[in-house]
Amino acid sequence: MQETIGDGGEGMNDAADSAPGVGGHPSALRELTDAARDTWVAENRAAGARLAACYELFRECVRQDEAGAGDGSPPGHAVVDPFDVCAGYVVAAMPISVGRAATMISLAADLTERYPAVMAALVAGRMEQRAAELLARQMATVDPAVLSQVQQEVVDDYLAALAAGERLGARTVRESVDAIIARYDSDGIRQRKDAAARDRGVHIRKGAEGMTNLWATLASDEAAVLAEAINQRAAEFADPEPAAAPATSGATSPGAGSPAAGRRDPDAEAADMSSYPLPERRADALLSLVCGDLGRARATGLTPDEPPAPLRPRVTVFARGRGLEPQVEFPRTGESALQALLDMLATSDGASLEHVDPALGAADDARRSLTYRPSAELARRIRLRDGTCRHPGCTVSAEYCDIDHCRPFDHSDPQRGGHTTECNLMCLCRRHHRFKTFSGWIYDLAPDGTLVVVTPDGSTLLTRPSGALAAYRREQARTEHRAWQAQQARSPEPGTADGEVPSEPTYWTRRAARHRTERANKNRATTERARTRPPASRWWNRNKPVISRAEQQVHQLLEEILDPPPF
Secondary structure, three states, X not given: OOOOOXXXXXXXXXXXXXXXXXXXXXXXXXXXXXXXXXXXXXXXXXXXXXXXXXXXXXXXXXXXHHHOOOOOOOOHHHOOOHHHHHHHHHHHHOOOOHHHHHHHHHXXXXXXXXXXXHHHHHHOOOOOHHHHHXXXXXXXXXXXXXXXXXXXXXXXXXXXXXXXXXXXXXXXXXXXXXXXXXXXXHHHHHHHHHHHHOOOEEEXXXXXXXXXXXXXXXXXXXXXXXXXXXXXXXXXXXXXXXXXXXXXXXXXXXXXXXXXXXXXXXXXXXXXXXXXXXXXXXXXXXXXHHHOOOOHHHHXXXXXXXXXXOOOOEEEEEOOOOOOOOEEEEOOOEEEOHHXXXXXXXXXXXXXXXXXXXXXXXXXXOOHHHOOOOOHHHHHHXXXXXXXXXXXXXXXXXXXXXXXXXXXXXXXXXHHOOOOOHHHEEEEOHHHHHHHHHHOOEEEXXXXXXXXXXXXXXOEEEEOOOOHHHHHHHHHHHHHHHHHHHHHHHOOOOOOEOOEOOOOOOHHHHHHHHHHHHHHHHHHHHHHHHHHOOOOXXXXXXXXOOOOHHHHHHHHHHHHHHOOOOO
C-alpha cells in the first residue's frame, strides 16, 4: 500500500524509498548502453549529412537559375524561385511534405552559412538536430559582427555540459545561451523577443476522427489570466458531491486542519476523476466561457448567491541586478515583463503577488524537518525551484509532480536523516518517483538543487533545476561574479603584472568611474523599459474609463465661472 500526500492535495509518495533496488548485470547493461549511444551518434551524423545534401541541392538550383538569366531568360512572371524548385526535388527524393522540406532546406542554409560551428557539431555526431535548431533560434538576432565568437562559445558550453553528464531541458539551454549573448550583444535578445511577440495568435487545424486542433500563442500575462479563468470554471464542472472512497482503499484525504480542507483544487482532483479528466473539463470550461454560460454549478442553482471569484493570477516577482528590470514569473505560463504586470494591476482585478526569499533554506524549519509532510510554503518553494520533474530528460511540469525526499525519510527515527528540508526535497513525476524508489539508481541532491544520478553501469547524469527561483539564483551568481571581476580589474592583487605592484586608482578616479557607470545603467534601463513597454491593446485596457472631451469642456467652463481669472 502506498501513501499519497502533499500540499493542497498534490501528491507526495515516499512509502518505499528504502526498498532494495532492481538492476541487471552491469557489463550487459554497459554494452547495451554503448550500443544505444553509438546509434545516437550515427543518427546525428546522418541528420548532418542529410542537411548538407539539402544545402548542396539548394545551391545547385540557385546556380542553374543564375545561369539561365540573360537575353533568353523567361519573363519575370514565369520565373520559379530556386527555393521552391529545391523543395520539389527534396519531396521527390524523400516521402515528406512540402512544408517539412522547406523547413529542412531553411535549416540547412542557416546552419551552413550562419552557424558553421553548430553544423560541425551536428556532422560530428555530438549534437542532435533538435538541439541545433534550438541554438539557431536563440542566436537568430545576434549581430553578425560578434556571431562567430558567440556561437563558438555557445557550442563549447553546450558540449561541455553534455560531456559532464548534464541533461539539459529547453529552458535551461535558452537561459545559458542568453547569458552568453548578453555579454556580447544584449540588444539581440530584445530584438528576438520583439520578433516573438509578432507570432501571437490563435490557430485552428482540422484533426482526425472528427476532432479539431486548437492552439494559441499568447503573451505570458494574457495566458495567465486565461488559464486562471479556465481553471475556475473547470472546478465548477467537477462533481459537487463525489462518491465516498471505499474503506479498503489506501489513499488518505487531507484532514480538517490541512491547507486543502474546505477548498477544491482542480489539478489535484485529476487523478480521482478518470471518467471526467481535467483536460476534458477544461475544454468544457473554455466553451462555457466563450458561449457566455454561467457554469454548471451556478446554472443548477448550487451557488445562486455566490459571486464569481475574481481573476487573480499568481505572480512571482524577483529583484535582479543593478540596472536590470525585475523578473516577473507567472507560475503557470512563464516569464513576462514588469510593465505588463503594472498595467494588469492598474486596470483589472489585480493578481496574487507572492513574496519569495531566494536564500537557500529560507523556508526550512527545525521542527517541521522531522515530519514527513512539508509545509505549504516549502512545497511551493520546491516546485518554484525545480520547474519540471528532476529525472534526467523528463519535462513534466513541477505542478503535476510528487515532492520526494532524495535521501529517504526515516519514519522510525527521523533524527537519523532524510529530513524534510529544501536541500533534500525534489520534484519527480509519478513514473520517475516510482523509478527512483525501485530501480536501484543512485540520486544525490546538492544544496543548490543540482541533482547527480548514477546508473548501475556507472554512467553519471546531471540535471539542474529550471524553475524561476533557480534561474534567479543563477542570475544573481553571474551578477556577483561580474562584480567581482570588475573589482579585481580596478584593484588587482600586488605582483600580478610582471612582478610589479600596480598603481592604485585614487578615490576621486573610482568615484567618477562609479558615477559614469550608474548614469549609463540608469539610461540603459530607461531605454529598455521604453522599448519593451507592451502595446495598449491588451484585453484589460478595455476596462479603462473613457475620456469625454465634452465633459472636459464642461469642467473647464465651470472652473472659469466659479473662479474667474484676475484680469
